[in-house]
Amino acid sequence: MSKEGRFDRTLITAALPYANGPIHLGHLAGAYLPGDVYARYLRLKGHPVLYVCGSDEYGVPITLTALKEGVSPRDVIDRYHAANDAAFRRVGVQFDIFGRTSWPIHTETVQGFFRKLYDGGHIEKQEMELWYSEQSDRFLPDRYVKGVCPKCGYEDATGDECENCGAQYSPHDLIEPRANIPGDSSRPILRMTNHWFLRLQDFREPLKAWLDSHPEWRANTRGIAYAWVEDLRSRCITRDTDWGVPIPLDDPEAASKRFYVWFDNAIGYVTNTRQWGLDAKGDPEAWVPWWKDAGSRIVHFIGKDNIPFHAVLFPAYLMGQGDYTLADNVVANEYLNILNRETGKAEKGSKSKGNMISVEWFADRFSTDAIRYYLCAIMPESRDAAFDWDEFMNRYNGELCDVVGNFVHRSLTMTVKNFGAAVPTPGALDAEDEALLASLPEQLDGVAGSLAQFRFRQGLERFIEIGRRANQYFDTKQPWVTRKTDLERTATTLYVCCQVVRALCTAMAPFVPDGASRLAKVLGVTLSEGGPDGGPDAWEEAKRPLAAGAPLGTPEVLFPKIDPDYAAEMAQLHAEGRAR
Numbered sequence: 001m002s003k004e005g006r007f008d009r010t011l012i013t014a015a016l017p018y019a020n021g022p023i024h025l026g027h028l029a030g031a032y033l034p035g036d037v038y039a040r041y042l043r044l045k046g047h048p049v050l051y052v053c054g055s056d057e058y059g060v061p062i063t064l065t066a067l068k069e070g071v072s073p074r075d076v077i078d079r080y081h082a083a084n085d086a087a088f089r090r091v092g093v094q095f096d097i098f099g100r101t102s103w104p105i106h107t108e109t110v111q112g113f114f115r116k117l118y119d120g121g122h123i124e125k126q127e128m129e130l131w132y133s134e135q136s137d138r139f140l141p142d143r144y145v146k147g148v149c150p151k152c153g154y155e156d157a158t159g160d161e162c163e164n165c166g167a168q169y170s171p172h173d174l175i176e177p178r179a180n181i182p183g184d185s186s187r188p189i190l191r192m193t194n195h196w197f198l199r200l201q202d203f204r205e206p207l208k209a210w211l212d213s214h215p216e217w218r219a220n221t222r223g224i225a226y227a228w229v230e231d232l233r234s235r236c237i238t239r240d241t242d243w244g245v246p247i248p249l250d251d252p253e254a255a256s257k258r259f260y261v262w263f264d265n266a267i268g269y270v271t272n273t274r275q276w277g278l279d280a281k282g283d284p285e286a287w288v289p290w291w292k293d294a295g296s297r298i299v300h301f302i303g304k305d306n307i308p309f310h311a312v313l314f315p316a317y318l319m320g321q322g323d324y325t326l327a328d329n330v331v332a333n334e335y336l337n338i339l340n341r342e343t344g345k346a347e348k349g350s351k352s353k354g355n356m357i358s359v360e361w362f363a364d365r366f367s368t369d370a371i372r373y374y375l376c377a378i379m380p381e382s383r384d385a386a387f388d389w390d391e392f393m394n395r396y397n398g399e400l401c402d403v404v405g406n407f408v409h410r411s412l413t414m415t416v417k418n419f420g421a422a423v424p425t426p427g428a429l430d431a432e433d434e435a436l437l438a439s440l441p442e443q444l445d446g447v448a449g450s451l452a453q454f455r456f457r458q459g460l461e462r463f464i465e466i467g468r469r470a471n472q473y474f475d476t477k478q479p480w481v482t483r484k485t486d487l488e489r490t491a492t493t494l495y496v497c498c499q500v501v502r503a504l505c506t507a508m509a510p511f512v513p514d515g516a517s518r519l520a521k522v523l524g525v526t527l528s529e530g531g532p533d534g535g536p537d538a539w540e541e542a543k544r545p546l547a548a549g550a551p552l553g554t555p556e557v558l559f560p561k562i563d564p565d566y567a568a569e570m571a572q573l574h575a576e577g578r579a580r
């Protein structure tokens with residue numbers, strides 16, 4: 001039995017994107033697309049599934065953007081929340097809710113989490129030295145201070161972290177510190193202040209036991225999580241800022257501080273599930289089974305930079321509550337880089353290089369299915385991958401269009417032309433017909449098996465393989481020749497082809513849902529999608545052959561090819577830094 005079959009329901013989360021800029025293709029391939037493919041697969045299986053995401057709207061980068069633009073943080077988050085919500089819809093990423101951490105219900109949820117940790121004795125107040133600007137009369141959290149990296153000499157390193165070399169260090173070690181606020185680049189001083197710390201070391205043993213119980217996780221996740229668990233200590237969960245969730249303590253020092261985004265952000269999954277229950281069910285308790293029943297399964301989709309937060313910190317917060325279910329899997333992808341066409345080398349996407357491709361820009365120019373197909377094909381599951389314009393065009397045109405699209409199109413047009421708009425009645429089946437028909441349930445199970453194990457690239461290959469085998473059959477049977485000599489043989493061939501098309505329709509649905517739903521209309525089948533309440537098992541349904549005589553709609557080209565000149569033009573715009 002597949003793993004999801006042993007659970008009553010599955011809650012899928014994808015890392016909350018920062019409402020401080022447009023989401024780009026790297027984000028999409030990292031967390032949202034794999035989460036969506038998996039959610040669609042479970043909906044097709046009829047397994048109850050809830051896919052939860054939302055904007056992360058607090059934190060220093062947002063207040064810095066607001067300061068630079070001379071607007072309020074609220075203006076910044078409203079803009080990017082709306083833009084990113086729309087961008088996800090454009091590429092068929094179907095969340096059950098796309099929430100916001102600025103909602104009052106989130107404040108209530110986070111404060112409740114903190115209270116429980118506080119009452120359990122897991123929170124302590126500690127004195128620490130932080131950079132302080134006398135000119136602005138304020139502490140300088142995170143990116144509010146810049147300086148020279150003590151490890152690599154990078155000049156734009158932040159207070160305790162260098163984005164160039166990845167080093168983390170104590171604020172004392174930052175060389176030539178300067179305030180990084182519009183109008184203030186003064187040299188800050190170190191000043192003592194108090195902050196609240198979570199005693200992560202209290203959760204060392206249960207965290208270890210939990211990790212030990214999941215040997216099936218990807219190596220990257222386990223490696224990073226174990227390294228953290230070996231070295232757990234108290235971690236600061238508050239910051240000197242007024243933009244964030246207030247600390248619910250009757251302490252004058254708490255008033256000028258807020259929770260650090262990395263404390264409140266993952267709790268947003270709980271918030272958003274609560275809000276979903278209110279919106280969809282009108283039931284303030286509808287979220288509870290998803291987070292607290294033993295029969296509930298939680299799967300987090302994230303990029304690898306988020307591993308410590310999802311495989312160590314957030315589970316510790318949950319353990320501190322006492323009655324929450326812990327994640328059954330934390331599926332972390334590596335990075336999607338960008339191939340630089342001039343140097344032939346893969347580069348990290350970065351704002352300063354201007355090489356990132358926003359989802360909105362890309363979706364304005366290419367179909368949802370083309371985008372999803374290529375990103376699934378190169379998904380950075382076990383190592384970094386790179387977006388490459390030539391590969392994008394060649395794989396989409398050469399695989400999805402030429403192998404699957406072409407087979408579907410020639411099968412259906414020839415059927416409709418020769419046998420009216422219906423599945424033909426077959427004559428006697430020969431060994432080749434029977435072998436191909438018999439292979440279909442197996443091939444469908446193969447795709448499902450890959451998806452159930454989060455092997456999206458393999459699942460996509462197995463789906464294309466169904467098309468490859470079918471094209472071989474079609475070429476061997478030559479229905480365009482036999483239709484002049486042996487109509488019954490032709491009917492049999494096309495009957496078999498219609499069954500393959502039926503199987504392809506379901507197999508493609510998690511990856512390229514637009515094409516799948518258009519094909520389902522032509523075939524007159526429903527890709528019955530379940531949801532939080534579950535539904536019929538469309539995956540099993542796809543193994544049942546279409547009846548002879550079943551009506552067919554008018555075939556259309558499912559996956560139009562990308563014109564190479566057009567793709568080259570778009571690649572040029574990207575090279576000029578205009579793909580934002």
Ligand SMILES: [Zn+2]
Binds near residue numbers: 162
């Ligand atoms: Zn550095």
